[in-house]
Amino acid sequence: MSSHPNGAPSPGRPGGLGGPPVRGSAAPKVRAKNSKATVRRIWSYLSRQRAGLLMVYIFTVLNAVLALVGPYLLGKAIDSAIIPRDYGLLIRFCIMLGGIYLLGSAVSWVQAYVMTSVSQRTVYELRRDLFAKYQELPVGFFDTHASGELMSRATNDIDNVSNSLNQSVTQLLNSLIMLSGSLVIMLLLNVPLTLIALITVPLVVLASRRITGLSRRYFKNQQRHLGELNGFIEEAVSGQKVIKQYRREQSEVARFRTISDELNNASIKAQIVSGLVGPVMNMLSNLNFALIAGIGGWMAYKGMVTVGIIVSILNYAKQFSRPVSELANQYNLIQSAIAGAERVFEVMDMPSEYSGEQPQPLDRIRGEVIFRQVVFGYQPDAPILNGVSFTAQPGEMIALVGPTGAGKTTIVNLLTRFYEVDGGEVLVDGKDIRALNKNELRRQLGMVLQDAHVFSGTIRENIRFGRLDATDREVEEAATLANVSGFIARLPQGYDTLLGTDGTTLSHGQRQLLTIARAILADPAILILDEATSSVDTRTEMHIQQAMRTLMKGRTSFVIAHRLSTIRDADRILVIQGGHIAEQGSHAELLALEGIYHELYNSQFKQAIQAG
Structure with missing residues (x-):
């Protein structure tokens, strides 16, 4: 499960990278007009x-x-x-x-x-x-x-x-x-x-x-009160499986009655x-x-x-x-x-995240990423990252590991400029990303998330979401590279099969493969993989990993993983703990250190043996 960088569970926004709070308050305050x-x-x-x-x-x-x-x-x-x-x-x-x-x-x-x-x-x-x-x-x-x-x-x-x-x-x-x-x-x-x-x-x-x-x-x-009721209903409907699993139907009905009574009284x-x-x-x-x-x-x-x-x-x-x-x-x-x-x-009236940006085009980037003494916190008095520094060379696979809430997702949130750094700087090909146009930067970033979000529409349209001007042939080639063409061929309408809301007619692994095909079609220079295989079975994980290797080939990649077995081939592994990089090196180098990574790896290895 994706988590807040502060360790709290994510509220579960589809396809989002965690769900940290807005800094300083529950929401930006904008005074209502008279x-x-x-x-x-x-x-x-x-x-x-x-x-x-x-x-x-x-x-x-x-x-x-x-x-x-x-x-x-x-x-x-x-x-x-x-x-x-x-x-x-x-x-x-x-x-x-x-x-x-x-x-x-x-x-x-x-x-x-x-x-x-x-x-x-x-x-x-x-x-x-x-x-x-x-x-x-x-x-x-x-x-x-x-x-x-x-x-x-x-x-x-x-x-x-x-x-x-x-x-x-x-x-x-x-x-x-x-x-x-x-x-x-x-x-x-x-x-x-x-x-x-x-x-x-x-x-x-x-x-x-x-x-x-x-x-x-x-x-x-x-x-x-009507807005509050709509928000509650939307969450209750989308979370029906969780509600039924924990037998919370009656408590949800009671909460609905409370909110509905408030609306009723106001009305x-x-x-x-x-x-x-x-x-x-x-x-x-x-x-x-x-x-x-x-x-x-x-x-x-x-x-x-x-x-x-x-x-x-x-x-x-x-x-x-x-x-x-x-x-x-x-x-x-x-x-x-x-x-x-x-x-x-x-x-x-709320400020746009694109305010003041110049629509300057950005040439194809090589993929060098430098974090230089980066400081950041979602709340002003609670920093998540404290002086984080590292360099990712073009084409390198960088793995981010560490306990929940250590700041792994925060690092990629800053790279994509979903949030801005409080101190230090993030450089891409030697340029401070704050000087780059967000749209142009994100156009060259690809993301495959744990919560594989699929839109209502056909399979072809969902893959083409990565690049809207792609031809049908390019869509199908991307699906083949992502190992997703096999199950698509078995569907009655193939690529024209309509998917329901959130793609509930597909398994999680199939949705994940679709998002990988979408990223392949987008052809990003830098790739972010956030727990892409954490919620699937071993056989599906093998298909996803094979598709991910195809996707990562020749690209700078940042992989967030709890399953350490999936990142043994990473060029460099960054162990994040307490808002800073505690260890870094290859899989073999970190095991030889017998430090935090060695302890994490051995604990997972023992759990696998006990489970077997």
Whole structure:
């Protein structure tokens, strides 16, 4: 099993080199943006759809105008046709009203269709940028964040943004037009009744601000618990074999209930508080209706206003209070979206591991590697390596051995620049690797890990992952060199056989051979083998070792191994202990020293005899 350099078991990131913590803290701290800044950033994505937004604006204005014309015509129909009993004029008014309402429905549908297209394209770009950001973040970030929680940011949080964009943008614009339009027409119809209709507006604003301010906090808490639950579920599903092996089903169910209860409580609070908006607004709207109807009826009795004007103002007052209520409801939805967007932008604001790098090409390297007084620790006060120095000549096979947590994996983590040295320097062909472009450096590094990670897709696609421009013939040649072509030929679809998630349809040895074929195809100058044969049977180990010898031929190789029998042919063996190189030499030289390596080798030899 791969382990943390500090001796703790790795959390098991597929295909990762151990899983050390981010230095200094559990995770990089990035302060969440405030609401205004987050809304501006969402708008920066939305504004890219200018043509669609223009269409949405036109249809929203048209829809609002049609909605404003209806109540005015209704009042005119009462005063001009119903009270005078002019049925011919009444029919014409009915036809006009019917046409307006039908046209309004059609315009509303087109508006919704266009806005859906705009919002989905916007969310597509946001999700694309978030995924691209994930590819730029350093390995340490993923070592300290549950993959399920990161998935939640790319799915649930962005879905909240999508839902808000679908509904809120047009609703906000429509509400603003309806508010201003209704107020103007009401003032033109009758000023006293309009002032009465405005009495409840301060109450509506005050209630909505209090409720929505409280709901925002609850929605953000809800999203945080949802991310935790997704992270737990992802770990539980991927670790089912371990859970069943240790009979921990009930304890996992209990943990799920605990986390789920926290989410449930947070969700209930968020929904209850946000749910108060509707009833409170309806109560105030009904109060407003009663005031206008009562006072308007008295004014009509005194001859101060017509019945038609009262009916029109009642409808406009309803249209006036409805946008206020809808704005409050939309505010709740927007707060949920802002809470999700903040979590997304927190990740997008984290520094990329490629920041400040120049895209300079790197010629084919010879493979000389020098560690010169290297000091490094995942935590500032807990160094793992203390002044490590050694030189690997081009084409040499260097084996790294030592107890768990000694720093073997840390050495290759520094060579690949998954982490940067705290002191000293690492040189490749005489150049400090900190001056080299990471992508160019890693392009010439090949890795075969203990946890052989296979992607969903065909066998051919998994091998071609090592070099995407490789031809089918080159893929098959790499498979032959890796001793993997034999079992591929026995599969029903051969190289086109589809593999499930993590390649669970293959044995561990078969997955390991596929990763070796992938590395052969990549043709690296420097090769890293991390416990590549530790989890397979003896016969499979022989096939893997043969493939590894083919892969290592002519390349500088670093081999991390607990089975010392697998590295007897190494040009040099480095014994790592306590963060420094305690011994180094060939297999024979180290045995002759009768030191740490001699003790490790003999203990394994005795265990093999006892097992036999």
